[in-house]
Amino acid sequence: MKLLKKSILTGALVLTSAAILTACGTQEKQSSAEGSEKTEKVIWYQVGEEPKDFDQVMEKVNEKMKEDIGLELDMRLIPDGDYQQKIGVMINSGEEYDIAFINGSDYVNYGNKDAFLDLMPYLDKELKEATDRLNDGFIKGAAMGDKLNAFPVNNALATTEYWVFNKELVDKYDLNVDNVQTLQDLGPILAEFSEKNDDPSITPIGMTSTSVYAPYDFINGQTLGVPFEGETDTIVNVYETEEMQNNIKTMHEYYEKGYILKDAATITSNPFPLDGGNWLVKRESGGDETSIKNALVNLAKKDLILKPLNSAYKTTGFARVGMHAVSASSKKQTEALELLNYVNTNKEVADLLVYGIEGQHYDRNEDGSITMTNTKDYYQGAWALLDCYLISSTTPVTEETEKNAEIAKEFQENAPESPILGFSFDSSKFRTEMASISSIMDQYLPSLKTGTMDPEKVLPEMLEKIEKAGNDRIQEEAQRQYAEWLANK
Numbered sequence: 001m002k003l004l005k006k007s008i009l010t011g012a013l014v015l016t017s018a019a020i021l022t023a024c025g026t027q028e029k030q031s032s033a034e035g036s037e038k039t040e041k042v043i044w045y046q047v048g049e050e051p052k053d054f055d056q057v058m059e060k061v062n063e064k065m066k067e068d069i070g071l072e073l074d075m076r077l078i079p080d081g082d083y084q085q086k087i088g089v090m091i092n093s094g095e096e097y098d099i100a101f102i103n104g105s106d107y108v109n110y111g112n113k114d115a116f117l118d119l120m121p122y123l124d125k126e127l128k129e130a131t132d133r134l135n136d137g138f139i140k141g142a143a144m145g146d147k148l149n150a151f152p153v154n155n156a157l158a159t160t161e162y163w164v165f166n167k168e169l170v171d172k173y174d175l176n177v178d179n180v181q182t183l184q185d186l187g188p189i190l191a192e193f194s195e196k197n198d199d200p201s202i203t204p205i206g207m208t209s210t211s212v213y214a215p216y217d218f219i220n221g222q223t224l225g226v227p228f229e230g231e232t233d234t235i236v237n238v239y240e241t242e243e244m245q246n247n248i249k250t251m252h253e254y255y256e257k258g259y260i261l262k263d264a265a266t267i268t269s270n271p272f273p274l275d276g277g278n279w280l281v282k283r284e285s286g287g288d289e290t291s292i293k294n295a296l297v298n299l300a301k302k303d304l305i306l307k308p309l310n311s312a313y314k315t316t317g318f319a320r321v322g323m324h325a326v327s328a329s330s331k332k333q334t335e336a337l338e339l340l341n342y343v344n345t346n347k348e349v350a351d352l353l354v355y356g357i358e359g360q361h362y363d364r365n366e367d368g369s370i371t372m373t374n375t376k377d378y379y380q381g382a383w384a385l386l387d388c389y390l391i392s393s394t395t396p397v398t399e400e401t402e403k404n405a406e407i408a409k410e411f412q413e414n415a416p417e418s419p420i421l422g423f424s425f426d427s428s429k430f431r432t433e434m435a436s437i438s439s440i441m442d443q444y445l446p447s448l449k450t451g452t453m454d455p456e457k458v459l460p461e462m463l464e465k466i467e468k469a470g471n472d473r474i475q476e477e478a479q480r481q482y483a484e485w486l487a488n489k
Contacts, residue, residue: 041072042332042339044099044324045090046385047083051378053356061352069342071335091115097327098336101384102150104320105221107142108424111149116325117333120148126337127151130344133387135412137421141319144424150323151340154387156287157319158415160312161213164296165281167303173197180307183213183247186281190259193280204259206272206279211260212251212449213283214244215310217418218317219425222437223471224478228313232419233486235479237471239463248448248455255451264450274300287312288411290404298395312411313418322384344387354382354391367397423485425478433470440465 051057054077062072078086087100091110102110110116123131123139130151131139138152163186165177173196175189190204197204205211216225216238225238238244254260261271272279274296286292293306326336343349355362355370356378362370370392372379382388395401427434444462447453 039066039070039072040332040335041074042098042335043074043076043096044339045076045078045087045097045101046380047080047101048077048380048384049079050077051356051380052376053361053378056360057352057356057378060357061349064346064349064352065339065342068346069338071339071342073339073343094329096330098330098332099324099326099340102323102325104317104323107150107320107323107325108144108426109428110325111144111147111424112426112428115328116149117328117330118147118149119151119326119337120146122337123148126334127341130154130341130387133344133389135314137314137415137417138319140417140422141314141316142323143422150325151344152319153322153324153383153385154344154389155318155321155383156388156412158312158314158412159285159287159318161283161285161309162289162292163281163307163309164284165305165307166277166279167305168277169193169197169202169280170305177305177307181309183250187250187254190254190257190280194257194259202278202280203261203272204280205254206276206282207450208261208264208267208271209446209449211264211283211451212244212247213309214238214241214247216241216244217313217315217420219420219423219478219482220427220434220474221317222434222441223466224425224475226418226420226482228310228418233483235475235482237463237475239459245455245459248451248459251449251451252453252455253451260451265446265452275302283309288408291408291411294395294404312415314415314421315418316421316423319421344390347390347392350382350386350390351392353385354380364392365396369393369395369397420482423482425481427474427478430470430474430477433474436469437466437471437474440469 058073058075065071065073083101084103084106087102087106088110089095090097091100102116119127120143134152134154135157137157138154139148141157142148142150142152163177163180165175169175170177173193175192177189180186180189186205193204215228216236217228218225218238219235223237223239224235226232226235227241251260255264261267272282284292284296286295289306289308293304296306297304324340326333326340330336343353351358351370355372356374358364358370361374361378362372364370372394382391393401440462444458448455448458448462
């Protein structure tokens with residue numbers, strides 16, 4: 001981490017950092033912390049629904065923050081469905097704010113417009129404690145060249161896909177799932193299960209529109225990507241690759257054999273909950289096998305068998321799942337930096353923001369873990385808010401759970417990097433084309449991924465339409481940027 005950061009901290013950036021910090025009046029803030037009536041408020045826009053007891057929790061948060069660092073937090077929540085549009089209007093109109101939650105696509109688009117403060121100069125000082133808690137891949141994956149336009153939320157960085165089997169059904173029908181990895185490996189097992197199973201309410205593959213997987217890291221969330229292994233210097237249309245086309249073809253074969261729900265392409269609710277008994281196998285994503293299995297078993301309330309599809313990789317997408325940007329025009333940048341560092345390192349405040357008030361929304365157990373008792377009145381997801389490893393555990397703390405936590409940490413640290421970790425494709429010149437391609441993909445992918453339609457007929461039609469919409473031009477420009485990025489690594 002230090003080598004990476006030092007290599008990109010130029011003298012000019014350091015001087016800029018010092019100038020900003022001096023201008024912001026650190027001494028005035030210190031006197032505030034010592035009892036002055038005036039306390040600076042930091043405006044933070046965050047994604048999510050406002051819980052019923054939000055104001056009560058924020059009062060507790062601010063009592064603690066004023067005591068510790070002389071700041072108050074003005075957190076403003078916007079529901080997920082409205083957030084991207086509203087935050088875009090806010091940024092483009094120049095509305096005042098200090099910190100805002102940013103997703104991966106907006107991070108690149110607005111970052112390229114210099115809407116956010118470059119945080120790279122502050123990682124070794126103002127954000128040092130929070131940065132030291134991050135896996136090195138977060139900074140590498142979130143950086144755009146020599147800039148870091150938002151601070152990533154500390155969470156799982158390396159993930160992979162798992163086949164998850166209902167162990168009760170595997171045992172009941174004496175199915176051998178030991179050597180399952182690819183989608184094609186499922187064929188003999190699904191056939192044997194369907195022959196032996198006498199319960200028509202059970203669907204062999206308990207998945208709907210997210211069922212197809214190929215070992216590629218997408219660069220634009222639509223069509224273009226690079227394989228995790230093999231020829232990694234060339235960006236390809238993933239839907240033209242042999243792996244993806246074979247998987248789509250196999251899904252159609254499974255659909256025709258009755259292994260997939262007939263209306264899988266159009267259903268909007270989840271008909272296959274983990275704790276339901278109406279499925280044999282489904283696919284889930286997660287980090288190390290121990291952690292994901294424990295989490296899934298707790299939800300399913302029954303034994304499961306997991307088989308990984310692939311190795312886990314640190315990816316740009318996961319480095320940018322949840323990020324917090326400081327406004328480039330904020331008048332309280334120093335305070336915003338201090339607040340970000342504080343909430344990502346102070347366990348008491350982290351628990352307040354995520355779980356609420358002890359005794360009202362959760363109970364503290366003797367081992368330090370918590371039991372949530374009133375999530376209907378307060379709860380916020382840590383994944384979009386702050387360091388997920390800082391908050392208290394909701395499972396009992398035992399020798400086994402501590403060992404599993406260490407396994408998970410080592411898994412994340414030792415996972416290989418995606419070949420495009422840190423690559424940012426600037427697609428700003430292709431917004432119209434990408435919107436058209438997205439519309440085309442929405443039209444075809446649900447049917448192709450669930451096997452509902454014959455890919456021999458439908459896939460060529462989709463590929464022709466996205467080519468006419470400009471996918472080839474986007475791919476050419478992406479390759480140019482990628483080659484330049486590779487040359488400068």
